[in-house]
Amino acid sequence: MKTLPKQPLLPPQNTALRLGATGFVVGPLVDSLHNQCLLKYDVAPITLPSSLSSSVDPLLASSWVVPPLLAFAYIVLGYILPRIIEFLPIPKEDRLDEDDFNENNEGRNTQQLRNKALLAVSSTAAIIKLSEVLQTHASIQVGAIVLNMDAGMKLQLMALVDSCQWVILDRTPAALIAATVTAFGGPLSELPFVSAGFWEYIPQAADYTPLAMIQPGGAVEGLLSSAFGENYRDLTLSSITGPCYFAVTLDAIAIARYFYSMEEEK
Numbered sequence: 001m002k003t004l005p006k007q008p009l010l011p012p013q014n015t016a017l018r019l020g021a022t023g024f025v026v027g028p029l030v031d032s033l034h035n036q037c038l039l040k041y042d043v044a045p046i047t048l049p050s051s052l053s054s055s056v057d058p059l060l061a062s063s064w065v066v067p068p069l070l071a072f073a074y075i076v077l078g079y080i081l082p083r084i085i086e087f088l089p090i091p092k093e094d095r096l097d098e099d100d101f102n103e104n105n106e107g108r109n110t111q112q113l114r115n116k117a118l119l120a121v122s123s124t125a126a127i128i129k130l131s132e133v134l135q136t137h138a139s140i141q142v143g144a145i146v147l148n149m150d151a152g153m154k155l156q157l158m159a160l161v162d163s164c165q166w167v168i169l170d171r172t173p174a175a176l177i178a179a180t181v182t183a184f185g186g187p188l189s190e191l192p193f194v195s196a197g198f199w200e201y202i203p204q205a206a207d208y209t210p211l212a213m214i215q216p217g218g219a220v221e222g223l224l225s226s227a228f229g230e231n232y233r234d235l236t237l238s239s240i241t242g243p244c245y246f247a248v249t250l251d252a253i254a255i256a257r258y259f260y261s262m263e264e265e266k
Contacts, residue, residue, distance in 0.1 A: 023074030078252030186245030
């Protein structure tokens with residue numbers, strides 16, 4: 001097996017540019033698959049109306065703020081975060097070496113990684129669309145059986161689908177850890193933007209108040225009040241976005257592997 005040189009923490013320039021461009025263009029398109037049922041953009045909104053009817057949801061609902069954010073996110077989630085995790089002192093049998101970023105399999109080539117990246121994008125789009133279906137339906141019908149879906153069941157179903165995506169596409173510990181961390185941290189990263197009024201989650205989707213448990217008094221409350229305002233406890237997010245962040249992370253990692261393999265061919 002060919003031994004690749006140890007990868008740096010930061011991506012090569014061409015890999016970073018390609019990842020950023022993908023996040024800038026493809027990211028908002030995939031993200032918009034569930035935006036209409038989750039949130040409303042208040043700053044620099046982008047709306048592409050449907051040609052069918054004015055009563056139909058627009059084809060695209062996003063904001064000009066989103067493309068640069070996703071460009072940065074794809075670089076961090078797709079390349080930098082997995083590399084940081086690979087440097088952690090985890091047991092050798094569970095650790096990725098230099099070849100594992102290219103999946104540690106003989107016979108892997110750029111074309112195979114390209115196909116896997118395309119599958120990652122399409123499966124992530126399907127998962128995000130599933131979140132839209134679950135968010136807008138209180139029950140789902142499987143044959144003659146009607147299943148009533150509460151928020152907990154919806155999250156469990158999304159987590160199951162996420163797990164299947166990881167098993168099919170990746171199976172590496174670093175990607176699993178990166179995606180899991182992002183599933184919890186991704187929604188929290190939106191708090192500054194929600195607080196600043198860039199976007200807000202609509203009442204039907206706003207079911208997660210991560211700062212509500214902060215007790216009055218102390219340095220933490222003062223810090224949060226300075227960062228997010230006096231009403232920081234009322235900032236609401238949507239819990240179903242966590243599994244979506246998981247899928248997007250696997251998506252970005254698969255794309256990063258493909259772009260990095262192009263560097264190795266030079």
